[in-house]
Amino acid sequence: MPNSANLRQVLTVAEMQAAERDLMDAGISVHELMQRAGQGAADWIWRMTGGRPVTVLCGPGNNGGDGYVIAAEIARRGGEVRVVAPMPPKTEAAKRAAETFKGKVTTSGEGLRGEVLVDCLFGSGLSRPLSAEHRALLRRLRMEHALGVAIDVASGVDADSGAWPEGMAAWDCTIALGAWKRAHWIGEASAKCGTRKLVDIGVAARSEDEQLAPEPDFARPAWDAHKYRRGLLAVVGGAMPGASELAACAAVGAGAGYVKLLGSDNSRRQLPPDLVEKNGDLTELLSDERISAILVGPGLGRGEEARDRLAHALAEGEPTVCDADALHLLDDEMLDGVDGTKIIVTPHEGELAQLCKNFGVIAASKRERAMAVHSRTGLTVLAKGPDTILAHDGGVAYFPQGSSWLSVAGSGDVLAGIVASRLATGDTPARAAMAGVYLHQQAAREAAGPFSASDLAQAIPAAYRAFL
Numbered sequence: 001m002p003n004s005a006n007l008r009q010v011l012t013v014a015e016m017q018a019a020e021r022d023l024m025d026a027g028i029s030v031h032e033l034m035q036r037a038g039q040g041a042a043d044w045i046w047r048m049t050g051g052r053p054v055t056v057l058c059g060p061g062n063n064g065g066d067g068y069v070i071a072a073e074i075a076r077r078g079g080e081v082r083v084v085a086p087m088p089p090k091t092e093a094a095k096r097a098a099e100t101f102k103g104k105v106t107t108s109g110e111g112l113r114g115e116v117l118v119d120c121l122f123g124s125g126l127s128r129p130l131s132a133e134h135r136a137l138l139r140r141l142r143m144e145h146a147l148g149v150a151i152d153v154a155s156g157v158d159a160d161s162g163a164w165p166e167g168m169a170a171w172d173c174t175i176a177l178g179a180w181k182r183a184h185w186i187g188e189a190s191a192k193c194g195t196r197k198l199v200d201i202g203v204a205a206r207s208e209d210e211q212l213a214p215e216p217d218f219a220r221p222a223w224d225a226h227k228y229r230r231g232l233l234a235v236v237g238g239a240m241p242g243a244s245e246l247a248a249c250a251a252v253g254a255g256a257g258y259v260k261l262l263g264s265d266n267s268r269r270q271l272p273p274d275l276v277e278k279n280g281d282l283t284e285l286l287s288d289e290r291i292s293a294i295l296v297g298p299g300l301g302r303g304e305e306a307r308d309r310l311a312h313a314l315a316e317g318e319p320t321v322c323d324a325d326a327l328h329l330l331d332d333e334m335l336d337g338v339d340g341t342k343i344i345v346t347p348h349e350g351e352l353a354q355l356c357k358n359f360g361v362i363a364a365s366k367r368e369r370a371m372a373v374h375s376r377t378g379l380t381v382l383a384k385g386p387d388t389i390l391a392h393d394g395g396v397a398y399f400p401q402g403s404s405w406l407s408v409a410g411s412g413d414v415l416a417g418i419v420a421s422r423l424a425t426g427d428t429p430a431r432a433a434m435a436g437v438y439l440h441q442q443a444a445r446e447a448a449g450p451f452s453a454s455d456l457a458q459a460i461p462a463a464y465r466a467f468l
């Protein structure tokens with residue numbers, strides 16, 4: 001994924017329209033923008049499909065206009081291409097683009113069997129749900145073509161929410177124009193848009209508020225590093241030791257120089273040799289000045305003792321990750337006198353709902369819930385799931401989708417361990433959370449599912465190497 005700021009920004013439809021106006025104020029015409037967009041998209045399509053016969057479905061607006069530019073460009077390169085246009089072009093730019101395509105245009109494409117379907121029926125200008133007629137047309141053409149490429153956003157998708165039209169088939173590839181839209185990263189659309197490509201049409205970086213999270217760029221330890229300088233992570237255990245052990249094992253490979261498990265019992269379990277466990281009075285154990293971050297929550301329990309251990313952990317004022325059971329115990333009383341900006345919470349959907357309840361937050365979507373909890377408490381909220389969203393002090397960050405094999409028990413404990421390990425190295429909460437998600441996803445690739453959560457934890461050093 002490109003790492004420059006303008007190619008990582010995620011824009012709403014309104015922001016994209018404002019960006020277009022800015023470019024026009026700078027003297028670039030809609031025609032020129034459409035040429036840049038269409039040529040760039042045609043380039044990807046050509047590369048992906050290697051000259052196979054292409055059908056371009058063109059709508060009445062500028063998304064359709066892009067379609068005519070794509071069709072003309074593929075024809076210019078010697079490819080076989082035809083256009084299906086159920087409605088004539090309506091905008092000036094689309095009319096002008098349509099004139100440049102000299103090939104065959106039909107209104108229904110009945111009886112057409114092609115290999116590649118390019119969807120330019122509607123883009124970000126969709127203003128109402130697809131009609132039954134348009135749904136049927138899209139479904140039929142999609143079935144009659146082996147490969148489907150959506151331009152900008154798939155027709156019928158709400159670009160701002162990622163809501164997907166019911167019953168619509170997935171696409172193999174989506175080519176975003178000018179900038180990413182939220183639908184490329186969140187909601188059902190993010191799972192159904194296939195491989196994502198972005199065509200740069202010269203949109204400047206407008207704001208850093210919503211971005212695709214940058215990939216981590218790790219360095220080797222400094223020449224004078226030792227285990228404490230690299231960071232000491234304290235993992236506070238609780239009623240069920242397995243989860244905190246798993247999180248601690250994951251943390252060992254993710255950057256911290258030293259991981260200590262602060263258990264609550266003296267049972268003689270067989271621990272992995274890399275893990276040091278200390279049992280005893282938690283306040284005393286946490287008083288070690290070398291501790292640079294704390295993880296609390298996996299296997300903590302939710303009773304009085306758990307509450308007490310969480311309060312002790314938070315009282316240290318260290319950068320802290322709260323996960324799992326801790327998310328049920330966090331509320332205004334627990335955060336009283338605590339600097340929320342030093343804390344990362346890593347809720348899944350259910351835990352996010354619990355946090356909203358605990359903090360009296362009401363919001364409609366996952367994105368809005370994460371943002372509302374963040375602005376109400378200062379906590380950095382990593383709302384994990386198939387479309388992970390990070391609400392942090394710089395705005396909102398989105399991520400590519402991870403492997404669906406990550407949906408395994410213990411996967412969240414591993415993520416919490418990784419994020420806490422990054423925090424222990426001195427990363428800011430936002431950076432630690434972003435790096436954590438990428439490491440978790442890369443570990444899933446290294447472990448090559450199906451895998452258990454402990455396989456995943458063991459794959460973390462290999463994942464780390466991928467970002468060195």
Ligand SMILES: NC(=O)C1=CN([C@@H]2O[C@H](COP(=O)(O)OP(=O)(O)OC[C@H]3O[C@@H](n4cnc5c(N)ncnc54)[C@H](O)[C@@H]3O)[C@@H](O)[C@H]2O)[C@@H](O)CC1
Pocket residue numbers: 016017019020033034037059060061062063064065066090091121122123124125126127128129130131151152153177178201
């Ligand atoms: N914003 C930009 O900077 C650029 C935008 N471009 C393209 O322009 C697209 C947006 O163009 P438009 O705003 O013209 O919008 P679209 O082409 O997405 O569709 C709008 C047209 O479809 C009609 N319409 C909307 N929903 C409908 C429905 N459910 N049933 C029937 N008709 C419907 C509208 O009345 C309008 O005529 C982008 O997705 C992108 O593909 C590119 O050409 C290049 C630059």
Ligand SMILES: [K+]
Pocket residue numbers: 063119120121122123150151152153154155
């Ligand atoms: K489209």
